Amino acid sequence: MATKKIPQEARELHNELIADLHDNINSKVDEHDFEKLIHRLKLKLSPIDLKACHNLIDATDKLQKRGHLEPGNYGELIKLVDCIDKNWVNLIREKGETIIEIINKANEPQPSVSSEESERAKKRRLESDQDGQRSNENTDGQTQILKSSTSANADFCGINDFFEKTLNFECHVETDPSKEEVECFLKETACLFNNKRTAAKYYCLLVFIMSHGNEDGIRTNDGKTISLVDIVSYFKNDKLKYFAGKPKCFFIQACRGSSPQGVVDLSDDKEEVMIDQVVGKISIPTDANLLLAYATTPGYYAYRRPNVGSWFFCNLLKIFKEHYEEEHVEDMLIDVKERLAYDDEWQTNEGFKQMPCTWSTLTKRFFLAPQQLAE
Numbered sequence: 001m002a003t004k005k006i007p008q009e010a011r012e013l014h015n016e017l018i019a020d021l022h023d024n025i026n027s028k029v030d031e032h033d034f035e036k037l038i039h040r041l042k043l044k045l046s047p048i049d050l051k052a053c054h055n056l057i058d059a060t061d062k063l064q065k066r067g068h069l070e071p072g073n074y075g076e077l078i079k080l081v082d083c084i085d086k087n088w089v090n091l092i093r094e095k096g097e098t099i100i101e102i103i104n105k106a107n108e109p110q111p112s113v114s115s116e117e118s119e120r121a122k123k124r125r126l127e128s129d130q131d132g133q134r135s136n137e138n139t140d141g142q143t144q145i146l147k148s149s150t151s152a153n154a155d156f157c158g159i160n161d162f163f164e165k166t167l168n169f170e171c172h173v174e175t176d177p178s179k180e181e182v183e184c185f186l187k188e189t190a191c192l193f194n195n196k197r198t199a200a201k202y203y204c205l206l207v208f209i210m211s212h213g214n215e216d217g218i219r220t221n222d223g224k225t226i227s228l229v230d231i232v233s234y235f236k237n238d239k240l241k242y243f244a245g246k247p248k249c250f251f252i253q254a255c256r257g258s259s260p261q262g263v264v265d266l267s268d269d270k271e272e273v274m275i276d277q278v279v280g281k282i283s284i285p286t287d288a289n290l291l292l293a294y295a296t297t298p299g300y301y302a303y304r305r306p307n308v309g310s311w312f313f314c315n316l317l318k319i320f321k322e323h324y325e326e327e328h329v330e331d332m333l334i335d336v337k338e339r340l341a342y343d344d345e346w347q348t349n350e351g352f353k354q355m356p357c358t359w360s361t362l363t364k365r366f367f368l369a370p371q372q373l374a375e
Contacts (some may be wrong), residue, residue: 154309213254
């Protein structure tokens with residue numbers, strides 16, 4: 001059965017409903033009610049999930065992650081709320097009906113595509129697939145490479161394994177999203193972190209982006225572009241008042257142009273490159289406690305290798321694993337830049353290199369090891 005498309009309007013109404021529940025019902029849940037709530041969850045959540053549920057917010061978060069609570073699907077939510085406040089059951093049903101109508105309308109059958117148009121689309125996909133297989137030293141230039149190459153899997157597995165298993169981070173993955181889906185995900189995440197009780201559970205937010213890009217931003221799976229400025233704007237301090245003061249870091253593996261980056265011989269009197277020259281025309285948000293780490297400087301390719309992953313994330317993970325217990329993030333990123341800039345291992349057969357670029361308004365030394373955060 002095909003998955004239903006969830007329009008942005010439906011997601012926004014869903015997020016409003018969940019936020020209202022968190023703000024208004026959670027405070028009414030006493031110990032007896034919570035025991036009933038947990039009992040009703042035993043058939044839906046694992047013992048590990050149940051152990052992590054300390055309130056209604058935790059319960060709804062887990063239900064959403066396990067696919068039991070999503071726009072248009074409120075059966076389990078009604079069972080939970082029914083034992084706490086029956087007045088909310090009717091409200092959930094009313095809003096739920098509106099959301100379901102929006103979803104059903106968006107999924108009405110569309111006129112079929114003619115066989116001629118279908119053949120043209122198939123031909124375009126085939127040509128794109130062939131273009132994407134021409135080089136072992138791949139750049140982020142083709143969507144098909146990102147979806148099919150083992151290098152992307154290496155990046156994902158390495159990041160997820162280190163942050164989830166070693167650092168005990170809570171990880172969430174979005175694969176091949178459209179621009180609308182990216183925007184919906186950003187809004188949902190911002191809504192989550194703008195909840196006072198939820199925000200208190202976390203000490204930082206890290207966002208890893210693996211995609212294709214150009215001078216204008218990140219290219220989504222539907223061929224559209226979203227700028228980094230727009231992505232970061234969802235997480236500014238004025239949008240996340242309960243998360244203000246905590247680190248929000250973005251690590252971006254994507255091309256920022258179509259030029260390979262050459263090398264030059266160093267001389268003793270070479271002038272230092274200023275940060276304004278590196279950042280170029282990119283507009284940077286001014287809010288505090290943000291960090292942006294790009295795989296490359298504006299205008300250039302970001303490279304990757306089959307079975308190894310992207311140059312940037314491969315070296316970033318190596319250095320993070322080796323030094324996260326004693327070094328803060330910005331110092332480790334300097335090590336990443338140094339390795340890619342000077343190590344001959346990280347250059348193409350033609351001698352092209354890659355220069356990562358960082359920008360930061362962090363106001364404290366940010367350690368990935370939580371016990372060192374206060375330094």
